[in-house]
Amino acid sequence: MDQITNRQAICGVLCAAAREDKDIIVACSDSRGSASLTPFAREFPEQFVELGIAEQNLVAVSAGLAACGKKVFAASPASFLSTRSYEQVKVDVAYSKTNVTLLGISGGISYGALGMTHHSCQDIAAFCALSDMRVYLPSDRFQTARLVEALLQDEKPAYIRVSRQASEDIYKEGMDLTLNKANVLSEGRDVAVIACGEMVSHAVRAAKLLEAEGISAGVVDMYCLKPMDEAAVIRAAGKAELVVTVEEHSPYGGLGSMVAQIVSANCPRKVLNIALPDEHLIAGNSREVFRAYGMDAEGIAKRVASEMKHGTIRKGQREGGAV
Amino acid sequence: MNETELLRKKAYELRRDIIEMVYRSRAGHVGGDLSVIDILTTLYYHVMNVSPERRNDPDRDRFLLSKGHCVDALYCVLGDLGYFDKQEAIGTFSQFGSRFIGHPNTEVPGIELNSGSLGHGISVGVGMALAAKMNGQDYRTYVVCGDGEMEEGSNYEGMMAAGHYKLDNLCVTVDVNNLQISGRTRDVMCSESLGRKFEDFGFHVIEVADGNDCAQLVRAYEEAKNVKDRPSAVIAHTVKGKGVSFMEDAASWHHGVLNEEQYRQAMAELEEKEASLWIR
Numbered sequence: 001m002d003q004i005t006n007r008q009a010i011c012g013v014l015c016a017a018a019r020e021d022k023d024i025i026v027a028c029s030d031s032r033g034s035a036s037l038t039p040f041a042r043e044f045p046e047q048f049v050e051l052g053i054a055e056q057n058l059v060a061v062s063a064g065l066a067a068c069g070k071k072v073f074a075a076s077p078a079s080f081l082s083t084r085s086y087e088q089v090k091v092d093v094a095y096s097k098t099n100v101t102l103l104g105i106s107g108g109i110s111y112g113a114l115g116m117t118h119h120s121c122q123d124i125a126a127f128c129a130l131s132d133m134r135v136y137l138p139s140d141r142f143q144t145a146r147l148v149e150a151l152l153q154d155e156k157p158a159y160i161r162v163s164r165q166a167s168e169d170i171y172k173e174g175m176d177l178t179l180n181k182a183n184v185l186s187e188g189r190d191v192a193v194i195a196c197g198e199m200v201s202h203a204v205r206a207a208k209l210l211e212a213e214g215i216s217a218g219v220v221d222m223y224c225l226k227p228m229d230e231a232a233v234i235r236a237a238g239k240a241e242l243v244v245t246v247e248e249h250s251p252y253g254g255l256g257s258m259v260a261q262i263v264s265a266n267c268p269r270k271v272l273n274i275a276l277p278d279e280h281l282i283a284g285n286s287r288e289v290f291r292a293y294g295m296d297a298e299g300i301a302k303r304v305a306s307e308m309k310h311g312t313i314r315k316g317q318r319e320g321g322a323v
Numbered sequence: 324m325n326e327t328e329l330l331r332k333k334a335y336e337l338r339r340d341i342i343e344m345v346y347r348s349r350a351g352h353v354g355g356d357l358s359v360i361d362i363l364t365t366l367y368y369h370v371m372n373v374s375p376e377r378r379n380d381p382d383r384d385r386f387l388l389s390k391g392h393c394v395d396a397l398y399c400v401l402g403d404l405g406y407f408d409k410q411e412a413i414g415t416f417s418q419f420g421s422r423f424i425g426h427p428n429t430e431v432p433g434i435e436l437n438s439g440s441l442g443h444g445i446s447v448g449v450g451m452a453l454a455a456k457m458n459g460q461d462y463r464t465y466v467v468c469g470d471g472e473m474e475e476g477s478n479y480e481g482m483m484a485a486g487h488y489k490l491d492n493l494c495v496t497v498d499v500n501n502l503q504i505s506g507r508t509r510d511v512m513c514s515e516s517l518g519r520k521f522e523d524f525g526f527h528v529i530e531v532a533d534g535n536d537c538a539q540l541v542r543a544y545e546e547a548k549n550v551k552d553r554p555s556a557v558i559a560h561t562v563k564g565k566g567v568s569f570m571e572d573a574a575s576w577h578h579g580v581l582n583e584e585q586y587r588q589a590m591a592e593l594e595e596k597e598a599s600l601w602i603r
Contacts (some may be wrong), residue, residue: 025457049453052487057446057480064450067436069381070457087440088477092447096429096437 003169006162007036007105009141013148014073018044024152025065027051027074029058034164035075035105055085059102063092066099071152078104078161079111082123089159094130099155101148102127103162107137108197108248109276110164113283120161121276124196125253127159128226134158134180135225137197140170143223146177161197165286168201170221180224182232188218191304192236195246196222196255202290203246205297206304213305217244225255233262242311243271244304246295251275272307274300326369328600330537333403334364335597338566339590340399343413346586350417350425354576355469356396358500358535358561363400365540366465366496370548375406378433384462385435385451389444390469390498391426392578398423398431406433442475444468445495449484452493452554463548467496471503474512479524485554486525493554494547495526498534500563502574521556534559535566566593 004012018024018040026032027049032041041048049065051058055076062074076085081104093100104123111118127135136158138144144162151158170185177183185200186207195203200221207217220236222228237243243263245256256273263271274295282292290296294303337360345351367373371384388397395416402409412431415421422430426439436447448466455462468478485493497517505511518528527550529543540559547555563577564570567589570579581589 046457051480051484054480054483056477057449057484060443060446060477060481061450061453061484063436064447064452065454066450067447068385068451068454068458070454088443088446091437091440092443098436 003166004141005036005164005166006138006141006144009144010103010148010162011036011040013145015040015043017152018047021071022047023070025049025070025072027058027062027065027072029053029055029076029080031076031105034077035103037075055080056088059085059088059100060092062100063088063096063098067096070099071155072100073103074100075103075105077118078107078120078123079118082120082126086126089127089133090130093157094133097132098157100157101151102159104159105162106164107161108163109281109286109289112285112289115283116280119281121250123159123161124225124247124249124255128253128258132157134227136160136223137225138162138223139197139200139221140167142169142171142173142175143177146175147223150177150179163198163286167198170200170204180227180229182224182229183221184232184236185219185221188240189216190240190308191215191217191242191244192220192240193217193244193246194220194222194233194236194255194259196225197248198286199246199248199295202295202297202300206300209297209301210304215305215308217304222255225258228258228262230262233259234266237263237269238267241269242304242307243269244274244300245271246274246300249275251278270311272303274303327538327541330364330368330541332597332600333368334361334537335566335593335600337364337396337399337403339593340403340409340413341396342567342581342586342589342593344395344399344416346581347413348416348418349580351395352392352578353395354502354563354570354573354579355390355393355498355500357565357567357570358563359390359393359467359498360396361535361537361561362467362496362498362540362559363396365537365544367400367404369541370544371465372462375404375432378406382460382462385448385464387435387438387444387448387464387466388427389438389441389466390472391439394425394427397427401431401433407431441469441472442477445478445481445485448493448495449481449488449490452485452490453488455492456488456490463492463494465494465496467498470497470499470501470508470514470517471511473497473514473517482521482524482526489525489552490554491551494544494557495554496557496559498559498561500561502563502572502577504574504577506574518556518558525553526556527553528556528558531557531559534561566596568592
């Protein structure tokens with residue numbers, strides 16, 4: 001893929017906004033290059049704060065800046081931002097309701113063979129558990145740009161996770177984004193696939209593979225993990241026999257867990273959670289790792305088809321029945 | 324009576340409010356309250372450019388109580404200055420549904436930011452001081468830490484950044500009362516040469532031999548205001564429990580609860596001390 005990454009899309013939006021607003025600040029922890037924010041640092045040296053390799057300080061200083069009227073975007077690898085500086089996020093950003101947007105770059109298993117230290121497979125669970133924190137995993141560059149534009153309009157804390165590599169395009173430039181409303185990409189009669197982040201593209205392709213097998217799967221892009229668009233979950237799940245969640249995250253406390261809570265309370269049916277396993281992950285690039293764990297399009301399609309054919313769900317089981 | 328004598332008297336008056344608050348609530352951190360109260364009194368009644376009327380003024384000085392568990396003392400100061408009804412704070416501190424909880428929170432007028440976990444204030448203060456530099460504002464940022472708190476590693480990240488950015492509008496005070504919950508600070512974890520640590524990170528360090536003496540504190544903060552291109556650290560050597568004989572220099576009073584007899588004795592001692600200041 002030769003298209004720009006989601007990180008670059010964020011930098012583009014922040015540069016455009018900073019030209020008009022001197023209160024927009026980017027803070028980094030020796031991460032300007034990794035975050036693709038070097039162009040911002042070069043164009044706006046007075047609006048760029050380098051904190052060095054010190055993620056706790058990155059977040060607390062950002063909160064202090066925000067408490068004095070700045071609109072701060074603090075960028076660091078998602079792995080460190082969601083663990084090393086978790087208490088600063090909890091106290092100085094979420095609890096204090098400071099205008100800080102945390103940019104978790106190279107999220108999930110983006111760093112591939114660098115190993116478990118660099119994976120962030122717990123960030124959705126960790127940040128969603130903080131009151132007053134919002135959590136977003138945009139699926140492509142166009143949605144990422146619109147999301148950052150939307151977040152620039154308010155003063156509340158947020159966390160955005162993006163991948164290191166370019167994501168496949170799901171949308172077109174200027175796509176329609178209503179903050180905290182999921183994007184329904186396709187409708188399906190049999191299966192509702194709810195995905196977030198980079199997994200949305202795998203889910204879309206999986207739905208096409210399933211269609212060839214006679215299984216109608218709709219796809220919902222749940223880029224807003226918190227606040228989650230509950231109505232969209234209920235609408236999609238209510239029409240389907242099986243709900244499938246796909247996330248680049250631990251099986252605990254992420255998209256699958258939250259969707260299961262909503263579905264069980266509102267429209268009970270089986271929820272199949274496709275996520276990374278709860279173990280020391282295999283080394284490899286994202287493509288290799290997703291394939292190894294059955295999280296690429298083929299893997300997702302295979303597991304859904306198997307569930308529909310051999311699982312407890314039988315096609316037509318609920319036809320005419322109460323839901 | 325000159326101004327520093329008035330400050331001394333005010334600090335003893337506030338000590339009685341603190342004792343009233345912690346006695347009624349059976350909560351709080353009385354030992355640290357009594358060590359830090361002279362620092363708070365000097366800052367709020369003499370040094371800082373703050374007032375209840377200007378609590379949202381962008382140019383007000385900023386204050387962060389990083390040793391947030393001593394918020395009882397800060398509530399007494401803010402209430403006394405008129406940020407809110409002091410009697411409400413004394414009467415509801417740490418009670419069900421109260422906004423006067425055991426750590427600083429912004430529901431209480433005058434509190435800049437929510438805090439409580441140790442080791443945050445210096446870094447947050449760096450952000451506030453940086454914002455002033457970016458905006459060309461003259462306000463100063465004051466952070467008060469405890470000596471036990473300096474065991475938190477995050478402080479040193481903040482100190483590094485303060486020195487790097489030459490934040491001469493940032494002043495960190497450490498209330499060195501030599502005690503923490505488990506005992507002597509030096510026995511719990513080696514924390515010697517605190518001043519040198521600040522110096523190594525680029526701070527101008529001012530040692531205050533008696534951090535319970537408002538006159539010495541006034542001189543220290545005046546010196547800090549005149550420092551250019553470096554942040555300042557005021558290392559204030561205090562006595563935990565200062566002013567109440569049976570609490571002084573005793574770790575057990577970190578968050579001790581007074582019985583009625585102790586309450587009466589503490590109040591009597593403080594009244595006597597305050598009265599003696601009047602006739603000096």
